[in-house]
Amino acid sequence: MRRQIRAALTATLLLAASLGLLPVLLRMLPPADTWPSVWLVLGVAPYPALLCTGAWYVHRAERNEGDVTAR
Structure with a gap:
């Protein structure tokens, strides 16, 4: 659960930083x-x-799910 939250927060921060620089x-x-x-x-x-961050997040979420279900 913590890894999933960390991945979601990382994706959110990456998008906020990259899209936040558009006005600059x-x-x-x-x-x-x-x-x-x-x-x-x-x-x-x-x-x-958006596409790169979304693809990274989906890959990370699937890997996290695979780690949990493999146990």
């Missing part, structure tokens, strides 16, 4: 070229982080 990234974009860049950052950038 948007602030650093040059003002003249903001329209396409903003849509790329908001529409494309979060999805690799």
Whole structure:
């Protein structure tokens, strides 16, 4: 149970850190070229982080479940 909570908290912190940096990234974009860049950052950038974190969490949860049921 503790390993599952630790994995969930790690995934939550990874997502909060990666998605929390989006406003900083948007602030650093040059003002003249903001329209396409903003849509790329908001529409494309979060999805690799979401997919990788979700895949890592599912893998970790299945491994934790396998460790418990193998006993």
